[in-house]
Amino acid sequence: MRAPDQLVHSRARVAQRYALFPLEGFPLSRLPSWPDAEVRVLAAPALGAKFVQYLIDLPAGTRGEFASDGRLETFYYMLSGAGKLTDRSIKSGSFGLLSPNDSFTFSATENSRLIVFRKVYEQAKGIELFKSYHGEESKVKAEVWANNAASRLQTLIPDELQYDFAMNIFTFDPGHGLPYVETHVMEHGLLFLQGKGVYYLDGTWMEVEKDDFIWMGPYCPQSFYATGPTPSRYIYYKNVNREISL
Numbered sequence: 001m002r003a004p005d006q007l008v009h010s011r012a013r014v015a016q017r018y019a020l021f022p023l024e025g026f027p028l029s030r031l032p033s034w035p036d037a038e039v040r041v042l043a044a045p046a047l048g049a050k051f052v053q054y055l056i057d058l059p060a061g062t063r064g065e066f067a068s069d070g071r072l073e074t075f076y077y078m079l080s081g082a083g084k085l086t087d088r089s090i091k092s093g094s095f096g097l098l099s100p101n102d103s104f105t106f107s108a109t110e111n112s113r114l115i116v117f118r119k120v121y122e123q124a125k126g127i128e129l130f131k132s133y134h135g136e137e138s139k140v141k142a143e144v145w146a147n148n149a150a151s152r153l154q155t156l157i158p159d160e161l162q163y164d165f166a167m168n169i170f171t172f173d174p175g176h177g178l179p180y181v182e183t184h185v186m187e188h189g190l191l192f193l194q195g196k197g198v199y200y201l202d203g204t205w206m207e208v209e210k211d212d213f214i215w216m217g218p219y220c221p222q223s224f225y226a227t228g229p230t231p232s233r234y235i236y237y238k239n240v241n242r243e244i245s246l
């Protein structure tokens with residue numbers, strides 16, 4: 001926050017096919033199912049996204065609920081803290097994909113920060129609904145990406161037809177990035193976990209750093225390269241494995 005006698009500036013941008021938001025610009029909200037949490041709505045249909053993504057800060061000793069409604073699937077990723085997800089201990093780096101039919105309660109034993117992502121599950125003929133799935137980032141192999149050992153990809157959700165989206169973590173060593181500008185029908189909801197760099201969004205290179213959120217809509221030309229002294233890491237959503245509805 002700036003002092004009352006100072007000017008305000010921001011790297012925040014909202015365009016037709018993308019948006020970039022530094023963390024400090026989000027006002028806080030509450031949610032009925034997370035009454036003690038401070039919630040930032042990173043992306044929502046009001047922006048053009050076909051999903052919603054929250055950043056949730058939950059104080060130690062309080063709880064929140066991932067409520068099922070038979071329609072929305074939910075992905076969570078713990079950025080920091082620790083707690084119990086129903087009877088499972090989770091901590092920084094824990095993640096899971098929750099079926100639209102399952103409800104879970106999260107009780108924070110430490111001050112916790114997590115990403116919660118929700119979208120309508122797209123059923124497909126002949127494909128059974130997936131079962132809720134949990135994992136630890138530290139146990140997901142970082143695969144060399146595009147034949148460059150300085151760019152590595154962790155795939156948190158298996159690339160199988162049961163799942164209608166991917167959630168991946170990219171790591172780029174300084175000086176490395178995506179080897180081309182890519183443009184595709186899939187959307188992204190992307191949170192910077194570490195480091196800094198420059199992101200190419202629909203014709204413009206923009207500086208980005210830890211805690212920034214980027215929404216990329218369909219056919220947003222995009223690329224990235226990492227700068228700064230440490231590797232850059234980001235977690236991102238991508239809708240996959242379904243026909244385009246007409």
Ligand code: UGY
Pocket residue numbers: 170178182188222223236238
């Ligand atoms: O999977 C992807 O589409 C990825 N290469 N996009 C990105 O990192 N912006």
Ligand code: MN
Pocket residue numbers: 182184188222
């Ligand atoms: Mn992409």
